[in-house]
Amino acid sequence: MxxxxxxxxxxxxxxxxxxxxxxxxxxxxxxxxxxxxxxxxxxxxxxxxxxxxxxxxxxxxxxxxxxxxxxxxxxxxxxxxxxxxxxxxxxxxxxxxxxxxxxxxxxxxxxxxxxxxxxxxxxxxxxxxxxxxxxxxxxxxxxxxxxxxxxxxxxxxxxxxxxxxxxxxLGLADLSPDGRLLALGGRPDGDDAVVLWPTDAQAAPRAGGRTDSPADRPLRLAGDRRLRLWPIEFNPLALLEPELLLVVEEDERYTVATWRAGPGLRRCPGLSFDSQISAGWYRGPRGVLIQHEQAGRSRLLVADLGPRPGRAAPQQEAPQQEAPQQEAPQPGAPQRPVDRRPAAQAPPVREIRTPGGTIHDLSCAPDGTLHCVWSRESTPPRPLVLRPGAENAHHLDPDQDDTSRSRRWTLRPYGRIHSFVSTPAGRGPWPTLFLVHGGPATHDRDSYDPRVNALVGRGYAVVRTNYRGSTGYGARWQHEYGHRVGLAQIEDLAAVRAELVADGTALAERTGLCGFSWGGYLTLLAMGAQPELWSLGMAAQPIADYPAAYRATTPALRELDRQLFGGTPDEVPERYRAADPRSYVHRVRSPVLLVASRTDERCPPDQVARYAEDLRRRAVPHELLWVDGGHYSRRTADHRSVLAAMVRFAEHAWPAPLPRSPRGDRPEAPAEPMEGGEQP
CATH class of the missing domain: 2.130.10.150 (Peptidase/esterase 'gauge' domain)
Structure with a gap:
């Protein structure tokens, strides 16, 4: 199979x-x-x-x-x-x-x-x-x-x-069941956070019962830095009046919400979480399935939103839901969503039992059965079928390898940095590679990564750190680092490195970085901005020249960069200079492997080639490897060849094992909770 x-x-x-x-x-x-x-x-x-x-x-x-x-x-x-x-x-x-x-x-x-x-x-x-x-x-x-x-x-x-x-x-989220309304999503904190676009001139939504825009114009729900909106999907059973499911980030919480043309946006009481969620309609007229990501693990919950407000007494719906009269906005102008909260009890919530680990993807069969792709650190991805109403006992095989795995929290004044640490069996310290995740709006999880097993098998300790900017730890951890793009993240990597060196896990003279995409960008930035800390850097499909990458990348990524930096390279040039690996290339002194593709539109090849030329002029040991497949190849053989090249490069840079320090057994990691959201 x-x-x-x-x-x-x-x-x-x-x-x-x-x-x-x-x-x-x-x-x-x-x-x-x-x-x-x-x-x-x-x-x-x-x-x-x-x-x-x-x-x-x-x-x-x-x-x-x-x-x-x-x-x-x-x-x-x-x-x-x-x-x-x-x-x-x-x-x-x-x-x-x-x-x-x-x-x-x-x-x-x-x-x-x-x-x-x-x-x-x-x-x-x-x-x-x-x-x-x-x-x-x-x-x-x-x-x-x-x-x-x-x-x-x-x-x-x-x-x-x-x-x-x-x-x-502008991404397409869904088409209403009657085919008359599109839901699209743009930048979550921008004027086009949610765009409701009629597919014909007779189907335009009316906000609050009024004609806020001409029949052939879309209605926009605007976000801002304190309110972020994500459209998810239309209720497939709401055939007469489209009902859109959304996720709202506000006041450092992530909340399930709905939108209808009359009442507008409504938050759902009791369905608010301290870290990222995704949601979808599930069984029954207004059932909702929620996937909650918290500190590197997934959990599933089911809630019933109950009947729409006013459905039990239709004759009272209009006076209850009528919006205060306001000056009509200009046609097509973005609207700040208004929440007309009903006086309602929080919906009952039930958790679906799952094994610890990560749900990478899930879908719902017509009978309500959930089909998931699941893994944990020691278990490769596999199908996981969850049947409604069943106990769903999960029989997991014991770990078969000799890898030691731990979860670390590194205390800093602004919070605690969460890392997954995998080491070979026996005593440390070990040569240590930080496998830096991309994004930045993603996070490392309790999930299987074949690169970790391959590197641990070659004698390296592997660290996966969820630096500031990562999802899964709350809004403050993701957003609040003052537009110090890159610099805040490599400070977190340096803090975790210092702790691992101090407790005997990592060899100070042999700690390196390995990253893909935005993780490759952080690798190059750290190699120049913190040259005394890192003796090896390997960056695949990276940003090597941030202003140049901005101008040549895709529209979606330019929008992300404007959000991260608070503007374009022309508007905030000092922020881009501070975050640009080429600003520090003259300080790089350790070997660097660059992997790039000539068909990469996300992290274009020319800026990587210029960085390699900078290293060549300064006689820094380096290698530039050109590969096929664009930014992310769909061929597994390509990924294996890149990993093999990285192992070869690391073994050349760190050629022979150093004599082991007489430290005795490596201290155990401090006991930490297996679950937890944003850490204080």
Missing amino acids: TQAFQSPGFAALAADRAVETRLVDERWQAVAWDLSTDRRRVVTDRPEGVHLSEIEPDGDAIWWFDADSAGEGRWRREPFADAADDSGGADGSGTPNRSGTANGPGTADGPGTADGEALHGVPPGRAYGLAFDRTGALAAVAVGVDGASHCYVGPPAGEARLIGSVPGY
Whole structure:
């Protein structure tokens, strides 16, 4: 059986049909799964692999995004069933296989080519979202082309109609069940945090019962630095009046909320958390499933929002929900969301029992069964099926390796820095590599990372630190470091390093950094800004010249950088200079490995090449390795080759083991709670 990359996507109106993204011949491909026979058929055979796939609500066809190595492409559409193979395209073992037709998936005359275009008239670009109405009669896509976001709707395999375009990044969250309203999301604290865009001139939402904008204009819900908004999805059972589910960050809390055209935005009492959440509609008219990320672990909760306010007494709804009369805003102007809170009890909340670790992805089958991709530090990703109402006993195999794992909290005046530390068996100190996560809006978790096992197996201690800016530890930890981009993060890495050196875990003369994407950026910044601390740096697909990377990257990442720095390189040049690895390249003195791709649009190659030239002129030991696959290759062999190059480079930089210090046994890490959100 091939390995699952994502949880299945289920056809809402065909309970026995789903689509998966699975590893097939070391490439991720779209796979049709017939649940009635438990047979699978590989739908795609793309050399670059496939990362995005969806299924139409009626289960008739599968959509997949045909992207090049730079991430640009088109949506393709293929029938769920292969007419040439009555068996469903799977062998007797249930393992996915090829359809066996003369023109297989992706071949010159077969499905997967231009003849299988999902919506005609949509230009090639970056995938910014896909959604269907309740029946699948109408599809909506958002694509990024030439620095702008474009939204289209149309019948599957039919002609697309352009709904609108905006500069920069705007992602499609969902299409209402009746197909008349799009929900899009931009910068969570910006004027376009949530955009509700009608698909025809008669469907424009009215805020507070008034015509706040013309019928052909979108309604915008604005965020700001104290209020961030994320649109999630429309209630699939709210057929007459669209109801949008959102997550709101406010007052250092993350809260489930809903929006309807009349009452507007409503926070849900009792569904407020101190660290990041995601949510989705789940079972029943207003059931909600919440995934809460807290200190590197996931938990699942179910809540019932109950009937909509006023539904029990419709005749009272208008006076209860009527908004105070205000001056009408200008057409199309962003609105500050108004919360008209009902006097309601907090909804009952039930936790779904899961094993400790991380839920990487989950989806809900039509019968309410949850299909998750789960892992923990010692267990590779695997499917986890949770059935509603069942106890869901989880039988986990004991750890089979000799790795010692601990969780550390490093006390600082502004909070405690959380790290996952993995070491070889026996006594320290060890040569130590910090595996620096990217983002920065993500975090390292209690989850399996094959790079950790590979490096520990070669004798290194591996540290994964959730520095300031990481998610999973509350809003203050993520946002409040004063636009000191990069500098605050490498201060946290230095603080953890000092503690590990002091307690005998890390060899002071052999501590290094290894990072990918934004983690590669932090690696290069630290190598120049803290040259006395780090004797090795390995950076893959990094930002090496921040102003240059800003000007050449994608619109979505430029928007992120404006948020991080509080402006552009022209508006706040001093902040970009302070955060730029090239500002400190003259201080780098230890070996540096650079890995880059000539088709990387996120961290463009030219700025990496210039940094390598800076190192060459200063006679700093370094290597520049060019790879295929863009910013993130969809071929597992590419990832293995990069890791092998890093191991080789580290062993060359640190050639022979140093004599072990006579320290005795390494002190145990202080006992810390296994759970906990933002630490004081």
